[in-house]
Amino acid sequence: MRRKIPSTQALACFEAAARHESYTRAAQELALTQSAVSRQITALEEFLGLALFRRTRHGVALTPSGANYARQVARRLQGLERDTLDVMARQGQGGALLLAAVPTFATRWLIPRLPQLAQQHPDLMVHIETRTRPFLFADTEFDAALYAGTPEQVANWPGVRAQRLLTEDVVPVCSPALLQARGLQQGGLLPQDLVGLPLLQQSTRPYGWRQWFDAVGLAPAGAMEGPRYELFSMLAVAAAHGLGVALMPPLLIEAELARGELVVACPVTLQGERSYYLVTPVQEDPPVLSAFRDWLLALADSPA
Numbered sequence: 001m002r003r004k005i006p007s008t009q010a011l012a013c014f015e016a017a018a019r020h021e022s023y024t025r026a027a028q029e030l031a032l033t034q035s036a037v038s039r040q041i042t043a044l045e046e047f048l049g050l051a052l053f054r055r056t057r058h059g060v061a062l063t064p065s066g067a068n069y070a071r072q073v074a075r076r077l078q079g080l081e082r083d084t085l086d087v088m089a090r091q092g093q094g095g096a097l098l099l100a101a102v103p104t105f106a107t108r109w110l111i112p113r114l115p116q117l118a119q120q121h122p123d124l125m126v127h128i129e130t131r132t133r134p135f136l137f138a139d140t141e142f143d144a145a146l147y148a149g150t151p152e153q154v155a156n157w158p159g160v161r162a163q164r165l166l167t168e169d170v171v172p173v174c175s176p177a178l179l180q181a182r183g184l185q186q187g188g189l190l191p192q193d194l195v196g197l198p199l200l201q202q203s204t205r206p207y208g209w210r211q212w213f214d215a216v217g218l219a220p221a222g223a224m225e226g227p228r229y230e231l232f233s234m235l236a237v238a239a240a241h242g243l244g245v246a247l248m249p250p251l252l253i254e255a256e257l258a259r260g261e262l263v264v265a266c267p268v269t270l271q272g273e274r275s276y277y278l279v280t281p282v283q284e285d286p287p288v289l290s291a292f293r294d295w296l297l298a299l300a301d302s303p304a
Helices: 008-020 023-030 034-048 064-090 103-120 151-155 176-181 208-215 232-240 254-259 287-301
Strands: 053-056 059-062 095-101 124-130 144-149 160-167 171-174 246-248 275-281
Touching: 008 023, 008 034, 008 064, 023 034, 023 059, 059 064, 064 095, 095 103, 095 287, 103 124, 103 144, 103 232, 103 254, 103 287, 124 287, 144 151, 144 287, 151 275, 160 287, 171 176, 208 246, 232 246, 275 287
Parallel strands: 095 124, 095 144
Antiparallel strands: 053 059, 144 275, 160 275, 171 246
């Protein structure tokens, strides 16, 4: 059966004109004449049976239907371009995976380990884009996601299967200079020793320090006081610069710990409410995803 799909030339002209809301600028980008772009879009409107643009005093503007269609076309053209570049680069060998990932986990845990993946699967390429919330795979080009959340959040994500990789356990860390300035020894602090230190808070986990102190049987008045940062990556930088003590998952600060920029202030670990999951749509995995899944699960199960 013949597919009811417009020509890629018409779609490319429409996408460029929609992005610029200008036939002239679209023509310049595509190295075409303005009249050629206009003809392609007119043909596309006739194919669809609806208007994608309306005339304005300053040129053209998208209709509501045109704006919605432009979002869909742009995403699919990007995916088609990505797949084409992958095939050209690989000359038909191997495959590529588009991964949605929470940024700090991807930057600090996954990417430093990708050279190991390249050694085991040299023909497997991983593209990574940022996503922090659940989404419908059918509405995106993503093949899989690395997601940070609670078991309840994962269970409420429709149409997916999720495999837990790592838990987000946290431990107090700080700059060694902060301890030195206060005459404290590294690694041997008791929980009560942290009461007088500046505490760095995470805005997305406002009760983190209170929960940690509750776990060790303390209830300091200032458990929720201190500067707030949204991301773990921000907390790591702030702690490394001596601004205070932060509750951090060690798996996200491996480099700082190895370089001595951060040290464990007190060895009491608090089990996190969240974990990191590999999330995939409920369907048979393509070979490239199966290879990535096996590698990732083996990596998560291996000792640190």
